[in-house]
Amino acid sequence: EPDVFEQSRSSLQKKAKLYDTLTNAHFDADQLENMELLLVDFERKKPDAQTSPPEDSKRNDEWVECEDEFGRTRVVRKRALEKISRPNTLDGNADIYSSESSFASRAHIRHYDSRQENRTVGVGHYGFAQDNGEREEQMRNLKELREQTTAARSKARPSSDRRKAILAKRAEYIHERHAQIRRSMNRP
Incomplete structure (x- = not known):
């Protein structure tokens, strides 16, 4: 071989x-x-x-560490560093909106609208209004209803426990009574 x-x-x-x-x-x-x-x-x-490529361009094309627009540390070629470090623009003059810009104020936020969905929502779905004032009122009413429901549940729990205790005593009495009847029938 x-x-x-x-x-x-x-x-x-x-x-x-x-x-x-x-x-x-x-x-x-x-x-x-x-x-x-x-x-x-x-x-x-x-x-x-x-x-x-000449030797100079090979030296200029080394790997360098940089931080991108999302704050991530990346290792890229030196020639690609210019593309990453350039500010984001749509055209030559207009900057892309950032989170600090006026575009992101609370007035422009669109709320979820279930009517736009192409699926059925469940029984527990509550469709809030798109208007902020009306939406806040609906949320406040829903919170009050939730508090009333939890209060009614906690109030109903002791009465159901009391009812269970009464039924348990009644069942015990019936078992005792049956036992007495059987004993009396077994006597000669």
């Missing part, structure tokens, strides 16, 4: 040398006709090889 690896290695090295000579060589018209059989356009490859 080592011989097979050496043979394949040497053939690959020969092919690499041939490829290098073909990319760097100048061809005349007769040779170009035969080159079509190789399926590689070496004339096009030649200028591509000569346009490799």
Whole structure:
């Protein structure tokens, strides 16, 4: 097996040398006709090889650490740093609205409207009004109803416990009575 690896290695090295000579060589018209059989356009490859980036641009394209617009720390190429550090603009002059801008004031907030939904809502759904004043009133009324319900539940709990205690005593009395009747029937 080592011989097979050496043979394949040497053939690959020969092919690499041939490829290098073909990319760097100048061809005349007769040779170009035969080159079509190789399926590689070496004339096009030649200028591509000569346009490799210079060493200065490689040094300027180092990885740097920066912070993006969301406050995340990122590691990017130096050339991409300009895109990240640029202020966000829609066009040359207009800044994108930020959370501190007047656009985000409470007056412009749209509330959820279930009528716009394409699904059915459950029994417990309460559709608040879109008007802020009316909405606050509805929320206050709903809170009062919730407090009344919890008070009624806590008040009803002792009466149901009392009722359960009475039923338990009654069941105990009935069991005792049945036991007495059975004993009296078993006497000779």
